[in-house]
Structures are given as C-alpha cells and as structure tokens.
Amino acid sequence: xxxxxxxAASGPAAPDAALGGGPTTGExxxxxxxxxxxxxxxxxxxxxxxxxxxxxxxAASDGRFVVTTDLLVHGPDFRLAWSTxxxxxxxxxATNLTDVAAMxxxxxxxxxxxxxxxxxxxxxxxxIADGLREGLAALAPGAGVVxxxxxxxxxxxxxxxxxxxxxxxxxxxxxxxxxxxxxxxAGRRGDAAMGLALLFSEATDAAGEPDATLAAxxxxxxxxxxRAQLAPSPPVxxxxxxxxxxxxxxxxxxxxxxRDGRRIxxxxxxxxxxxxxxxxxxxxxxxxALAGGEDHGMLATFPAGSDIPEPFExxxxxxxxxxxxxxxxxxxxADGWDPYSGWDGRAG
Amino acid sequence: xxxxxxxAASGPAAPDAALGGGPTTGExxxxxxxxxxxxxxxxxxxxxxxxxxxxxxxAASDGRFVVTTDLLVHGPDFRLAWSTxxxxxxxxxATNLTDVAAMxxxxxxxxxxxxxxxxxxxxxxxxIADGLREGLAALAPGAGVVxxxxxxxxxxxxxxxxxxxxxxxxxxxxxxxxxxxxxxxAGRRGDAAMGLALLFSEATDAAGEPDATLAAxxxxxxxxxxRAQLAPSPPVxxxxxxxxxxxxxxxxxxxxxxRDGRRIxxxxxxxxxxxxxxxxxxxxxxxxALAGGEDHGMLATFPAGSDIPEPFExxxxxxxxxxxxxxxxxxxxADGWDPYSGWDGRAG
Numbered sequence: 052x053x054x055x056x057x058x059a060a061s062g063p064a065a066p067d068a069a070l071g072g073g074p075t076t077g078e079x080x081x082x083x084x085x086x087x088x089x090x091x092x093x094x095x096x097x098x099x100x101x102x103x104x105x106x107x108x109x110a111a112s113d114g115r116f117v118v119t120t121d122l123l124v125h126g127p128d129f130r131l132a133w134s135t136x137x138x139x140x141x142x143x144x145a146t147n148l149t150d151v152a153a154m155x156x157x158x159x160x161x162x163x164x165x166x167x168x169x170x171x172x173x174x175x176x177x178x179i180a181d182g183l184r185e186g187l188a189a190l191a192p193g194a195g196v197v198x199x200x201x202x203x204x205x206x207x208x209x210x211x212x213x214x215x216x217x218x219x220x221x222x223x224x225x226x227x228x229x230x231x232x233x234x235x236x237a238g239r240r241g242d243a244a245m246g247l248a249l250l251f252s253e254a255t256d257a258a259g260e261p262d263a264t265l266a267a268x269x270x271x272x273x274x275x276x277x278r279a280q281l282a283p284s285p286p287v288x289x290x291x292x293x294x295x296x297x298x299x300x301x302x303x304x305x306x307x308x309x310r311d312g313r314r315i316x317x318x319x320x321x322x323x324x325x326x327x328x329x330x331x332x333x334x335x336x337x338x339x340a341l342a343g344g345e346d347h348g349m350l351a352t353f354p355a356g357s358d359i360p361e362p363f364e365x366x367x368x369x370x371x372x373x374x375x376x377x378x379x380x381x382x383x384x385a386d387g388w389d390p391y392s393g394w395d396g397r398a399g
Numbered sequence: 400x401x402x403x404x405x406x407a408a409s410g411p412a413a414p415d416a417a418l419g420g421g422p423t424t425g426e427x428x429x430x431x432x433x434x435x436x437x438x439x440x441x442x443x444x445x446x447x448x449x450x451x452x453x454x455x456x457x458a459a460s461d462g463r464f465v466v467t468t469d470l471l472v473h474g475p476d477f478r479l480a481w482s483t484x485x486x487x488x489x490x491x492x493a494t495n496l497t498d499v500a501a502m503x504x505x506x507x508x509x510x511x512x513x514x515x516x517x518x519x520x521x522x523x524x525x526x527i528a529d530g531l532r533e534g535l536a537a538l539a540p541g542a543g544v545v546x547x548x549x550x551x552x553x554x555x556x557x558x559x560x561x562x563x564x565x566x567x568x569x570x571x572x573x574x575x576x577x578x579x580x581x582x583x584x585a586g587r588r589g590d591a592a593m594g595l596a597l598l599f600s601e602a603t604d605a606a607g608e609p610d611a612t613l614a615a616x617x618x619x620x621x622x623x624x625x626r627a628q629l630a631p632s633p634p635v636x637x638x639x640x641x642x643x644x645x646x647x648x649x650x651x652x653x654x655x656x657x658r659d660g661r662r663i664x665x666x667x668x669x670x671x672x673x674x675x676x677x678x679x680x681x682x683x684x685x686x687x688a689l690a691g692g693e694d695h696g697m698l699a700t701f702p703a704g705s706d707i708p709e710p711f712e713x714x715x716x717x718x719x720x721x722x723x724x725x726x727x728x729x730x731x732x733a734d735g736w737d738p739y740s741g742w743d744g745r746a747g
Contacts, residue, residue: 099463100570100572103573103666104501104502104570104572104573104650105467105497105498105499105501105502105573105649105650105651106465106466106467106498106499106501106502106504106561106563107465107466107467108463108464108465108466108502108565108570109463109464109466110462110463111459111462111463111464112462113462114458114459114460114461114462115447115456115457115458115459116456116457116459116464116562117454117455117456118454118455118456118457118508118510118545118546118560118562119453119454119455119510119546120510120511120512120546120547120548120558120560121512121548122512122514122548122550122552122556122558124514124550124551124552124556126551126552126553127550127551127552128550149453150453150454151453151454153452153453153454154452154453154454154456156454160466162466162467162468162560163468164468164469164470164558166470166472166556197466198466198467198468199468200468200469200470202470202472202475202476203472203474203475204470204472204474204475204554204556205474205553205554205746206552206553206554206556208470208472208514208552208554208556208558210468210470210512210556210558210560212466212468212510212558212560213454214464214466215454217456222448222452222456224448224452225451225452225453301453302452302453303453318451398553
C-alpha cells in the first residue's frame with residue numbers, strides 16, 4: 052500500500068460523482084479491482100504487515116487489543132440516492148472508530164470487506180476507499196486499513212472491523228457509573244437524526260423512494276445537517292481524553308441519549324437524570340437529543356467534583372434507581388432504532 | 400456469554416433442520432435475537448472482555464495480533480438449499496481460521512457480523528451460531544467469538560474477522576520460498592471442488608436451481624465429498640507445526656494449488672514444480688488438486704533437507720523461474736475462482 056493520505060480535514064470533501072460510468076467490478080475482476088483500491092489506502096502507523104499475505108499483523112503495544120465490528124447494508128443502513136460512495140466509506144470508518152474510542156482506546160487499524168453486485172461501477176468501490184482514507188485521516192490520524200476482502204452480492208455491503216490500543220489504560224466500561232457521578236457528553240446531539248428526517252421528508256419522491264435530485268437540493272439548503280447524517284465527524288479523540296480524566300463509564304451514542312444512557316444505567320445499576328436545559332433550547336431539540344440516533348458522540352460519567360475535560364459538556368447526574376432514565380427528575384421512555392424492525396424494506 | 404461448548408469433534412454434527420418454523424428475526428428484534436445467540440457461544444480463552452461493551456478486548460501475548468476478514472454471501476458463496484445454517488457457521492469459522500493458521504499463528508478469537516432478511520427464522524441464526532461454536536471447538540480449541548453485530552439485509556451475509564497470536568514466532572509469509580526448497584501440503588486436495596461439482600450436477604433441478612431434496616439424496620451417497628465442500632475440517636493446527644519446523648513460506652489453499660502456488664511463487668520470485676504422482680492417482684485427480692478451490696489446506700515450503708513434519712506431504716520442489724507453475728517440469732496454467740466473474744447470479 053502506498054502512503055497516499057491527505058492532511059486531516061475538518062469534514063469530508065465534496066461528494067464524488069455518484070454511481071455510473073466506467074467499468075464494473077464484474078468486468079474487471081477481483082485482482083484488478085484490488086489494484087485500483089489498494090493504492091488509495093494506507094495501512095497506517097500500526098501495521099507490521101499490511102495486505103498481501105493471508106492475514107495482516109498489527110501492533111498491540113500493551114499486549115491487548117480492542118475490537119469492534121459493524122455491517123453497513125444498502126437499504127437499511129444507507130441509500131445510494133442519498134449517500135455518495137465517498138460518504139459511505141467515511142461513515143463506515145467514523146462509526147467504527149467511535150466504538151473503539153468509547154473504550155478509551157486509540158484507533159490503530161481497520162479491516163474492510165466489501166460485497167458488491169458485479170454490475171457496480173469500479174468508481175463506486177474506489178469512492179468508498181477514498182472515503183475510508185479521508186475519514187481515517189481526519190478522525191484517527193495514524194490508523195490505516197490493514198486488510199480486507201472483496202466479494203460479490205446482490206446487495207452492496209460494507210463490513211468494517213476496527214482495532215484500538217489502550218496503551219496501558221484500563222478499558223472504560225458501561226458498568227462503572229456510580230450514584231453521584233456527573234453525566235457528560237461530547238459531540239452533536241440530534242443533528243444526524245434531523246438530517247435523516249429531512250432526507251425522508253424532502254428527498255423522497257411521491258412514491259416515497261429516495262431521490263438523488265431532491266437530495267442534492269437539500270444538501271444546498273442544509274449542508275450541515277445532511278453531513279451530520281451521511282458523513283459524520285464524531286469526536287473520536289474525546290475517548291482517550293475521558294479515559295485519562297477518570298471517566299467511570301462510557302459508550303458511543305448510536306441510538307440516542309435515552310436508549311444508550313439506559314445501557315450504561317442498566318449495566319451499572321444506577322439511573323440517569325438528564326438536565327433538559329443542557330440538552331437543547333426547546334422541547335423538540337431535547338427530544339431529538341434523547342431519541343435521535345447516529346450522532347456517535349461520547350457519553351461518559353465522571354466522579355463528582357471532577358474537572359470535566361473539553362470537549363465534554365455536563366448534561367446530567369447519576370442518581371439512584373436501577374436502569375431508569377429521567378429528565379429533570381421525571382421518568383422518560385427510551386426510544387431508538389432496531390435494525391430488524393426499523394427498516395422499511397426499500398433500498399433507494 | 401456462557402462457556403457452553405462441546406468437546407472437539409472430528410467433523411460437524413448432523414445437519415440441523417433447515418429453514419422454516421419459529422419466529423423470525425424481524426418479529427423478535429435485535430435484543431431478543433442476541434439473547435438467543437450469545438448463550439450458544441463462548442468468548443474463549445483469550446478474551447479479556449467479551450460482548451457487552453462497545454468493543455471487546457483480546458489478549459495479544461507478544462504485543463502483536465494477526466487479523467483476517469472474509470464475507471460469506473448467500474448466492475455466490477452458499478446456497479440455502481444445500482447448506483444448513485450449522486454448516487454455514489462451521490465453514491465461516493473454518494475458512495477464516497486457516498488464514499490465521501497460514502501465518503503460523505494460533506487462532507484466538509473471532510468477531511462475527513450477520514445481516515439477515517427480517518423474514519429469516521431465528522432458528523437459522525441460532526444454527527449459524529451453533530456451527531461457529533462447534534467449528535471453533537473442533538478446529539481451534541480455546542478460540543471464541545468475542546463480539547459481533549446483527550443487521551438487516553435483503554441477502555443473508557456473514558462477515559467473519561479472525562485473530563491469531565504468533566506467540567513470539569516470526570510470521571510465515573508468501574515471499575520466503577527459495578530455489579531448492581521442498582513444497583509440502585497438509586489437508587485434502589480437490590475434494591471440496593468435487594463436492595461442489597457433484598452439488599451442481601446432481602442437486603439442481605431441471606432449471607438449474609439448487610434443490611434441497613436432491614442435495615439430501617446426494618449427502619447419503621457422497622457424505623465425505625459433500626462435507627468437504629459444505630463444512631470442511633482443514634488442518635488448522637498444521638500452521639504452527641510448519642512455522643516451528645522452519646517453513647520458509649505458507650498460505651491456505653482457497654483457490655487450488657496452481658493459483659495459490661503461483662501467489663507464493665510470484666511473491667518469492669521462484670517457480671513451483673509439482674510432482675503429479677504426489678497429487679493424485681490419475682489425471683483427473685491431479686487436475687482437481689491443481690484447479691479445485693476451497694480445500695483450505697496448508698501449502699508451505701521448507702528448506703531442502705528439512706524433516707517435513709506430519710501432516711505435511713511433499714508434493715514438489717521450488718525451482719528457478721519467476722512465478723511459473725510447472726507439473727513434472729512442464730508449464731501449467733493457473734485456474735481458479737474469481738468472486739466477481741465466477742458467480743452465476745443464482746441464490747438457491
């Protein structure tokens with residue numbers, strides 16, 4: 052792999068040309084497609100052996116490694132009328148990096164398997180690789196893609212497995228929150244869900260199908276919210292910051308503060324009491340922060356009296372009551388996304 | 400995760416009941432499906448943290464870890480009319496474990512992501528989990544499933560990432576073969592391809608579609624060859640044996656000896672001269688050994704004069720000539736499977 056990698060950017064570059072044009076993966080075949088992808092990626096600073104053998108070899112400086120895996124599937128997880136290939140690669144990197152970061156680890160490497168219909172333009176796979184590279188460079192400098200797999204499928208599918216190094220730190224678990232701890236959050240709250248709601252309401256045609264032209268117009272009007280959904284820039288570095296500041300529990304917020312807060316609360320045997328004034332300026336924003344998924348911010352608890360490090364903001368307090376979620380002292384319902392019940396069956 | 404795991408077996412148990420009956424993944428939802436799967440799996444002897452947090456934590460005793468990833472997709476990679484869910488899980492484990500073993504590493508852990516149509520019976524996902532567990536127990540005792548992901552997709556897809564520990568050994572690469580080395584192989588040669596050829600010729604209906612009834616009859620007549628294709632038991636332990644015996648190069652034979660031998664030959668700048676008498680008793684068996692994929696045996700080279708350790712058998716000699724493949728001193732053509740050009744588009 053070459054070391055081609057841009058300097059870190061604050062957000063993804065302009066979308067590539069969308070699907071269409073050029074040879075397909077089926078026409079070129081696996082070897083030639085790999086030959087187009089590998090030069091676009093770097094294996095990063097932690098790879099002892101990158102692609103080229105049956106397996107890669109990655110450094111694990113403290114004799115342990117953190118690992119998480121995730122599938123992005125055309126239909127339930129993305130629509131090609133809305134997301135560019137670059138954005139798919141970027142988001143696939145971002146959402147896995149935050150799972151590593153939420154343990155208090157430094158992301159070191161990814162492996163990526165892509166299954167694509169043989170009719171897929173090679174430019175689509177190249178765009179995914181470009182998005183992976185730029186997402187890694189922006190969000191986790193030094194981490195790279197150390198290996199992968201190319202397969203055929205009737206459905207475009209991206210499988211990412213991400214690794215991290217705790218560098219001797221104890222992992223930050225979901226089970227460590229204690230009554231009296233401060234609840235803090237780093238990252239955006241509700242923007243990704245608002246972006247998705249806008250796409251569904253303003254970028255679908257009369258039959259409810261995702262529409263690329265309408266999506267392009269929406270990008271012009273609401274670039275920030277669309278990007279929060281399609282190519283988020285979550286605070287990956289906040290994971291280590293929290294761990295070093297003594298966080299007692301942490302996770303990455305994929306399903307909204309209420310559902311993910313409940314995960315910590317249940318694992319820790321405590322209750323979370325969120326402060327509505329800290330979550331948003333009006334009831335709609337507060338509800339979005341609690342129920343909206345895919346922001347991938349860091350939700351952590353810190354011992355009472357801690358100096359809460361930037362970019363974390365205090366949003367509540369851990370109180371007594373196993374697994375309950377409160378807002379200003381009153382019970383709320385958890386709400387979020389279930390991959391099996393939440394998909395409308397469309398692929399777009 | 401519970402430690403429920405059977406004793407190692409020499410091959411997979413009888414197939415489970417195939418698709419059908421019971422609730423679906425869409426009816427139960429992600430949490431309930433996970434609740435059915437996790438008790439069937441063990442996180443193994445190397446997991447420091449198993450499922451339950453944003454990421455798992457795995458031991459890497461020598462400060463490095465080996466990693467490989469692979470996708471199994473309904474259609475190009477398996478047919479549900481032929482494979483039981485148990486066999487899918489078993490094969491997903493087996494084919495990834497051999498990639499780890501081919502580096503000279505001990506398999507330690509897997510992460511597994513499954514994307515399934517919401518109409519998939521939960522029993523199918525349970526069967527996959529059972530096959531993963533039993534495949535690991537039989538082929539790589541001590542290795543476990545440390546994490547995973549459940550998603551929805553229109554196409555049943557299994558993404559496996561496997562890890563290994565070199566325990567201080569140098570990795571065995573494709574690039575280390577030297578002129579004069581002995582070529583040796585451990586495992587079956589051509590049986591998986593013969594099993595697949597039988598399935599295509601004798602377990603498809605008049606329209607060419609995979610047929611479960613015909614497959615059941617074929618299983619009765621040719622249990623060994625069908626199992627070699629659908630639930631192989633490759634010699635995972637041979638990888639460490641070869642590394643400790645001083646193997647100069649190694650890989651796992653996924654695409655036949657000719658195509659995979661060429662990978663070593665090209666990476667090492669040498670030629671491979673196979674001995675036909677060692678490959679099979681007749682020309683058809685020799686051709687199957689050279690061209691037939693999915694046996695997942697270990698192909699290795701050893702310095703001349705080495706004691707070749709069991710279960711390896713000498714099958715040729717490394718000679719001069721960059722990347723050439725010879726049989727009894729004469730050039731042969733590589734031949735194998737390309738995931739993008741080799742799929743007929745059916746799903747079965």
